[in-house]
Amino acid sequence: MTFNEHKSIYLQVADYICEKILAGEFKEEGRIPSVRETAAEVEVNSNTVMRSYDYLQGLDIIFTQRGLGYFVNKGAQQAVKQMRKDEFINNTLPGIAHAMQSLDMSTDEVINILNTLL
Numbered sequence: 820m821t822f823n824e825h826k827s828i829y830l831q832v833a834d835y836i837c838e839k840i841l842a843g844e845f846k847e848e849g850r851i852p853s854v855r856e857t858a859a860e861v862e863v864n865s866n867t868v869m870r871s872y873d874y875l876q877g878l879d880i881i882f883t884q885r886g887l888g889y890f891v892n893k894g895a896q897q898a899v900k901q902m903r904k905d906e907f908i909n910n911t912l913p914g915i916a917h918a919m920q921s922l923d924m925s926t927d928e929v930i931n932i933l934n935t936l937l
Contacts, residue, residue, distance in 0.1 A: 820861040832861055832871040837880065837899045840891055847896060851881060851889045878902065 822831055836857075839845045851857075854872060858865040872889060875881045880895045892898070919929060 820863075828863055829867050829870040829874060832857070832863060832868055833874050835861060836871065836875060837903075840880070840895055840899055845891050847891050847893050849891055850887070851891060853888055 820831070820835060822828055836845070836851065839851075840847075845851050852860065854865050854868045857871075858868045861868070872881060872883075876883065878898065879892055880898055881889050882892050883889050915929075918924075919926075
């Protein structure tokens with residue numbers, strides 16, 4: 820896994836888990852890899868992965884069953900989508916709006932470009 824120096828590693832590991840949930844690799848109510856397994860896979864310290872798992876538990880995306888491991892919560896895929904939409908609206912769109920304004924681009928022009936890309 821390649822890390823971005825501008826974002827905490829534990830958040831990037833959480834994003835990695837969320838991507839797997841969105842892609843259907845980790846099914847709702849299905850078990851996800853242990854902290855150690857994930858740490859080995861993404862090549863980070865187990866404590867960092869534990870922090871990621873704690874973060875995702877706080878968001879009700881995953882849960883733990885004592886002695887059995889970590890599992891994906893029912894409705895987690897929708898929760899991840901909503902979280903990503905909120906991040907996009909609050910963090911990405913303002914930058915796009917600013918760029919559009921500084922380049923004198925209309926909303927219609929951007930919509931036409933997006934339609935060719937989608």
